[in-house]
Amino acid sequence: MTRSPLFLSGPVLGIETSCDETSAAVVREGCILSNIIFSQADHGRYGGVVPELASRDHIRRILPVVDEALQRAGIGIAGLSGIAVTAGPGLVGSLLIGLCAAKSIAFAHGLPLVGIHHIEGHIFAAFLDERHPSPPFVALIVSGGHTDLISVPQIGLYRILGRTRDDAAGEAFDKVAKLLGLFRPGASAMGGPLISRLAEDGNPHAVRFPRGLIDADHFDFSFSGLKTAVLHHVRALDPDSLSRSAPDVAASFQAAVVDVLVAKTVRAAAFCGVQDVLVAGGVAANRVLRERMAKAAQERGLSLFIPPPVLCTDNAAMIAAAGSFRMGQGERSGLDLNAAPRLSLRDVA
Numbered sequence: 001m002t003r004s005p006l007f008l009s010g011p012v013l014g015i016e017t018s019c020d021e022t023s024a025a026v027v028r029e030g031c032i033l034s035n036i037i038f039s040q041a042d043h044g045r046y047g048g049v050v051p052e053l054a055s056r057d058h059i060r061r062i063l064p065v066v067d068e069a070l071q072r073a074g075i076g077i078a079g080l081s082g083i084a085v086t087a088g089p090g091l092v093g094s095l096l097i098g099l100c101a102a103k104s105i106a107f108a109h110g111l112p113l114v115g116i117h118h119i120e121g122h123i124f125a126a127f128l129d130e131r132h133p134s135p136p137f138v139a140l141i142v143s144g145g146h147t148d149l150i151s152v153p154q155i156g157l158y159r160i161l162g163r164t165r166d167d168a169a170g171e172a173f174d175k176v177a178k179l180l181g182l183f184r185p186g187a188s189a190m191g192g193p194l195i196s197r198l199a200e201d202g203n204p205h206a207v208r209f210p211r212g213l214i215d216a217d218h219f220d221f222s223f224s225g226l227k228t229a230v231l232h233h234v235r236a237l238d239p240d241s242l243s244r245s246a247p248d249v250a251a252s253f254q255a256a257v258v259d260v261l262v263a264k265t266v267r268a269a270a271f272c273g274v275q276d277v278l279v280a281g282g283v284a285a286n287r288v289l290r291e292r293m294a295k296a297a298q299e300r301g302l303s304l305f306i307p308p309p310v311l312c313t314d315n316a317a318m319i320a321a322a323g324s325f326r327m328g329q330g331e332r333s334g335l336d337l338n339a340a341p342r343l344s345l346r347d348v349a
């Protein structure tokens with residue numbers, strides 16, 4: 001295995017607890033040795049992530065998940081070169097559990113520690129593959145909390161080209177899943193996979209939902225109008241026709257989101273004059289988005305990079321990779337590292 005100069009030499013433990021996934025991973029110089037992800041199972045009962053329940057579950061799970069990550073990697077704590085942990089943005093109570101665990105282990109074992117911006121983590125998911133984007137590139141990060149178009153002139157430097165003015169794309173998937181009644185007790189509150197499964201049997205041209213800001217001369221997004229349009233459409237249906245047409249509604253909603261994401265991303269690549277485009281974050285696990293992005297990139301001669309679905313949704317391998325990069329640059333956080341629920345990506349640039 002050749003060592004990439006992008007990363008610190010030696011294995012890094014990553015810890016991610018910003019929302020409802022408890023995850024720990026060991027990554028050595030861009031190679032994943034382990035990536036344990038515990039997805040909390042019962043937020044579906046409440047139709048969305050309940051912050052208090054998420055923190056409690058993180059407390060129960062964090063140490064077993066860290067133990068399992070080390071065991072699978074075949075590495076003891078003494079064999080680590082450092083610890084990386086998500087410091088923000090995210091749910092404050094959830095972030096605090098990961099931070100507490102990371103700081104305690106770092107302090108007890110005298111290991112270097114670095115706090116990571118969650119979105120930088122999503123970008124670094126792409127660097128866990130030998131085929132990765134080369135700066136300058138454009139990144140679309142689409143998750144439950146963010147829809148950001150970012151210009152990356154060099155690794156570790158970020159310029160926000162545009163972001164959502166209201167709901168994030170993943171949030172729109174989650175809200176539409178809720179209004180279609182797709183959430184179930186004992187399941188997660190991740191609406192994207194439920195909508196995309198339902199959409200498989202639907203017609204994406206059945207309902208013409210609005211494509212907010214698609215033709216605007218800037219790179220911001222808006223998904224709340226789309227969500228409201230779906231709400232009005234669903235309210236106008238009686239229960240029978242709703243259950244018959246739910247796949248069409250799901251497919252038409254998904255098509256509207258994908259149209260906007262693809263159009264703005266390829267326009268941003270042209271605006272920045274870049275060859276490489278990265279798409280990451282939970283919504284990048286969406287099959288239709290992946291296919292449509294691939295087609296658009298091919299038509300324009302762009303090189304597209306989308307991590308495998310398991311590295312698109314929240315995971316600690318991406319945090320370990322970002323941490324390995326930051327520590328390789330000589331960055332360290334003190335034990336006063338705190339949760340920063342609204343941390344800006346610029347704060348780490």
Ligand code: KG4
Binds near residue numbers: 173189282287
């Ligand atoms: O990155 P992520 O795991 O957590 C955040 O940082 O928010 O993203 C979660 C979001 C959720 O809104 C979820 O519904 C969405 O990503 N998502 C999807 C799919 N898988 C997850 N959206 C559309 N299609 C999917 N297959």
Ligand code: ZN
Binds near residue numbers: 118143144282313314
């Ligand atoms: Zn995320």
